[in-house]
Amino acid sequence: MSIETTGAYGAADGLVRVYPADAAAARPTPALLWAHGGGFVAGDLDMPEADWVARAFAARGVTVVSIDYRLVGADGANAYPAGSDDVLAAWAWTGAHADELGIDVARVVVGGASAGANLTAGAVLRSLGIAAGRRAAAASDSAGGADRFPDAAVEAAPRSDAPSAGFTPAGVFLAYPTLLAVQPAPDAPLRALLDANPDADRFGPARVLEMYEAYLGGPVGDAPLPAVPGLAAPADLAAFPPVLMVNGEADELRVSGEAFAATLAAAGVPVDVVTEPGTEHGHLNRPDEPAASVTVERVVDWLAGLVASSGRIPAIAGTPDHP
Secondary structure (H helix, E strand, O other): OOOOOOOOEEEHHHOEEEEOOOOOOOOOEEEEEEEOOOOOOOOOOOOOOOHHHHHHHHHOOOEEEEEOOOOOOOOOOOOOOHHHHHHHHHHHHHHHOHHHHOEEEEEEEEEEEOHHHHHHHHHHHHHOOHHHOOEOOOOOOOOOOOOOOOOOOOOOOOOOOOOOOOOOOOEEEEEOOOOOOOOOOOOHHHHHHHHHOHHHOOOOHHHHHHHHHHHHOOOOOOOEHHHOHHHOOHHHHOOOOOEEEEEEEEOOOHHHHHHHHHHHHHOOOOEEEEEEEEEEOOHHHOOOOHHHHHHHHHHHHHHHHOEOOOOEOOOOOOOOOOO
16 A cells, blocks of 8 residues: 655654644544654654655544654753653643544554653653552562662652643554563573574663663653553552564564563553564564564554444464464
8 A cells, every 4th residue: 555645744842743644544543643663762753764764644634643742852851851841742742632633532542662652651651640649669570680770659749740641542553662671581482582682682781771770861660660560569550551563573672562461461551562473673663674563464454444432453464373
């Protein structure tokens, strides 16, 4: 299918770029609020993971609101919660402008890739009130023997200036997310895949920890839970919307995604986890790879099956078994 959609435009004072659904799509359309990746410090609305992805969904009848969230600077500017605030502000703007966007709020999903998936999951937690200052605690067994964060379970006052999301999304799409600052070791099959493909082995624990320290502007030990969503407990996720997670196959970040998916399942949240065969991290940023289009089709099928009123998510035909 051609993705040469036209009519994309900036809005919300430059916070978002809107990609209207193909003109043939019945109005109101479903919509995707989308956050690109880039390790919290890189990426923009013109990278394939933002622009190509948005055009691909728009060509399939899904309006996309792509978020130009603030990136962490070399001087530490825009550390958490700046990007998270931007995601929530774009979320609220989308709900407030649903009529002019021609979208059905009951069929809006929020999503992101890599660091953008972290921002998305964290924004959902904040929208549910988990943001209030609950501190993340890393269990030593899930972090390969790492010490617990020292300020676990400390409660703090909510940020009075944090944007309100405005509506509950029908679902959450997480593409190869990073969700843990202290990343557990991969299992033997994943370790073997990474050893066989050194180019894919680029997200080891040291690099991931450094990425989160930059994102947080300091040590990860006192990180608010929405900044490290993979450390949520089942009780934190009880009201989380249905989730579709698509991981890269030879991608060490898959460890954090699978851990979060297991917690979602324990909380009773409908969750589909797919490992896209033959992929490394970031395949949506490489649209020349067939897997990029395969993932887009998965999401479109999933979105079509969501029933927001009941919170039900149907099985996706053709989804490979989870490893």
